[in-house]
Amino acid sequence: MSGITAADRFEIHELLARYWKTVDEGDLKGFADTFTEDGSLTNYTGTTTGREALAQWLDDYGPSRAGNRHMSTNTTVTEVDADTATVWSYMVVIAAFEPRTQTPHVAAYGRFNDTVVRVDGGWLFRERLMDDLALNAIDYPG
Incomplete structure (x- = not known):
């Protein structure tokens, strides 16, 4: 296969970075726009589908993300065809709920x-599936 170029791979990595930036900043529209119109997110809260519902999901998630900084790591991109790829990555959440007074630490992974699919020359999530999650009990008691 040779449809996905190095530039495509870079853009897909940028998509992951943009996704987490919108989460950390509470940018509801920007977050929803990282997905296709009918894109879905499946995680510990269930499955959320469609941009409007995804924006609402992020809004509802707001209190849980205050002070968190999310990032992707160990990302791999595997071509399915010229316009589709699968992406595997870890998520790491660094917490500093009280900036400048609290030591940053891993809150979750x-x-x-x-x-991901190519849409109008760019890359968007069609499906995001969180298939593993561990939370630090200090940050997420109960």
Whole structure:
């Protein structure tokens, strides 16, 4: 297969970075726009489908993300065809709920298996699937 170029891979990595930036900043529209119109997110809260519902999901998630900084790591991109790829990555959440007074630490980690598609020359999530999650009890008691 040779449809996905190095530039495509870079853009897919940028998609993951943009996704987490919108989460950390509470950018509801920007978050929803990282997905296709009928894109879905499946995680510990269930499955959320469609941009409007995804924006609402992020809005509802707001209190849980205050002070968190999310990132993707160990990302791999596997071509399915010229316009589709699967993406595997870890998510690491660094917490500093009281900036400048609290030591940053790992609050959570998870694993994602995603399907991304080329739409109008760019890459978007069609499906994000969190298939593993561990939470630090200090940050997420109970």
